[in-house]
Amino acid sequence: MKRATIYSIAEELGVHPSTVSRAFSRPELVKASVRERIMATADRLGYAPNRTARGLATGRTGLIGLLVPDITNPFFPPLVRAIERAARDREAGVLLVDADARGAAEPGLIRQLRSEVDGLVVASPRAPSAKLKDAVSGMPTVVLNRTVRGLPSVVCDNGTALREAAEQLRRDGHRRFALLRGPASSWAARRRAQAVHQWAASADGVEVVELGPFEAQFEDARSAGPDIVASGATAVLAFDDLMACGVVAGLAEQGVAVPDDVSVLGCDDVLLARTMTPALSTVTAPLQELGEHAVAMLVAVASGERVRDERVEGVLTLRGTTAPVKGAAASG
Template sequence: MSKPTIYSIAQRCGVSAATVSRAFNRPELVSEPVREQIMAAARELGYQPSSAARGLVTGRAETIGLIVSDITNPFFPLLVRAVQRTAERMGSALMLVDAEESAAAEVAHVARLRSRVDGVIVASPRSSSAALREAARGLPCVLLNRPLRDLSSVICDNTSALFDAGDHLYKHGHRSFALLAGPSASWAAARRSQAIRRWARGRGVELTELGPFRATFKGGRQAGAALLETAATAAFAFDDLTACGVLAELAGRGVAVPGERSVVGCDDVLLAKTVTPSLTTVTAPMDDLGETAVQVLTRQIEAPGGAPEHVRLPGVFVARDSTGPRSGS
């Protein structure tokens, strides 16, 4: 027997297909006994409404797309989880694509998803603003961690948390700092560097800028090596992955952390807690970020052409074991 449809059920219950459809979508329009009979038949036949058919008539795919620049970056899994969970709560499925770090792939994927989703979330896009704008034309779209005037965005702003991080180090007696800058193409990297510079200026402490380094473990090792050539006793790494590289490099050279140098990361990926010493870092509110992104997107979908929304969520400083009092002196 082929897949059950509303017609199989209708026939079996001696009603019309419309009634079956209503029993599912507007149950209050169907009398109780009929509705129950229909539900029973549906369960018995293992009926599942065809989302293609429904999508065709409603014009909604009940699906959203999520494009991540690099799924292997430990930053993303928690985000993916939050997005998926929220989407599901809103009755939508999640289509995930991994751009594998290619800007070109990003926009190509947006194009490919167009016909299958109601809207997309692009996380930490690497593409140019123009390319993004063009790719999203006529498609509800929310950017994550990348502001852009004409498109909605949800960003995590770590400025104040980085100030806290700086103060934390300052209180521990540190007076000479290093800024291990992230990739120059990254909006987040620019923003973080800027925050740290401002903080250092405000505090009147010495700040040595190094980099940019790639946002990878290897890049972190290079950053660590560079750090050792300075007199800085504390360093701000671009993100946790970089920070882990720094830690590894320092450990490899027998430099104690936090004994001789303190290191702070950013993002608070899973890695941060598991590495030794555990990382002092800035926690990004992943759940909120993902949830908010989906909500904003949903609004865009329901009111196409509406004004773009911009949401800013702050990160939170968290002290762990990679920072401590300034060494000996």
Template structure:
């Protein structure tokens, strides 16, 4: 069989080979209608663009780097899928790297993959701001789930939803609340803690702060003991995985949720919707976070300057909160 090339597509459509080439390598320079015709004809003829050849011609690899701190945390798989699907719309593939919650690995991995990708999406990075900026100098980069001055970011502001959860607990009679803080260098952990602190200041409510803890199931199980010792009747866990660990730890101590204590998580990962009882939590717009990150990165790669995007979480009230038990 004769091999299909860009010249085959050009001949079939009666356009120049350079236009076909740009439809794949620089779609922003081609009319949308023309690119659709090129893609349709390419599919009909069974043509697949050669990324290596295209890279030599354009200086681009067609690959985006995606760094996450812990792929085993259920927050990150839906984020990976969202980024992957959004990247496909820009005819790009995704190279996934997991830093295993290590600053050293994060820095080393970013240094190693920079030459292999056109740009980077970094989710919840742990590196201090100065080192992160230094690592990302000279390569298009978007940060997700952390605001970094001077770098385009996509963040989820959960302030309103967390404060709604606090108000809901207050209405159920809870007057001593626990804030179970997340990882020490987590921007999201600090923002979530700030939201709860701001809500409690003008109210006659006791706030006990526990942690920091890693965003892990076993860390939540450990935190359960601290929660019992604190005397708080309700708790805000940093995320859903930690909340699940706390519920398990409370069960180990003979306590039931929500009969004895109420628990609120954050992110609304699959675990939150499938556990029994269902976890009261704050939903994260995973699809929109991934889509905005990739769209912003594409703008950076093509020379534009996108601004930070702020999305908002929504409160999901389920079965892990209830009225305070009267003594």
């Protein structure tokens, strides 16, 4: 008989695998009726959580290795916290390593981590896929916010929300958009740019001017102010919130007001987006959900379960940095 897993239970009940995992590790977070169905199905199928896997894998260290590309980017601290919480629920700790925005350094850092941890979460890596796969060979690994053929992954898909944002701006009268592309080696930057260009190809009467690639840094985006003004764009779609904040500052230096003269949209919805003035319109990434999914998947991989790639959706959050073009009539 095929061994029951959290994935087979989830499929039978029509719930997410992380919900099944949470029913065992954090039952107070799962609705009672759903938890009861999960437990009844698990009992019927003969499933029991692998306690060794909950401690992450071999019990050799009880640690998850977590590699991030740049801890100074405000996207990563809340993601790290989400992963630490999910690991703690499974009696594991987290060993954090920062690649200092050096994609070429990632394989070597991963090799150093291997002897210290029982499994790896590699977040938003920039190194070539072949080098990543070679570095993690034989180690339980989950890739977060990037897909690598042959490695399990959890990604946040912002494409739908970005297209929704661009279309809303088009209805608000914007016709010329500046796209500030993120790092050249970033998978997320490529995906976000593709989503915007695909939308523009099917939208009526719009033009997208791509600027960059830029490093995901405040100063890099700030320095783009003159180019944005020269482009004639009335709306800016920035790779992430940190860059969007740089855009607002750079435009202010050019005497351009946001959102009165130019609308600006970020991506990720980090704390900075909610505390700046005006508050930043952005795409909200479900960071807690991403962290939980990544750790639940790593536990499954460590215990020998077959897993499927997972995808969560970003959600459009409109705030104070986007507005209709002055004098423009709304369109459908």
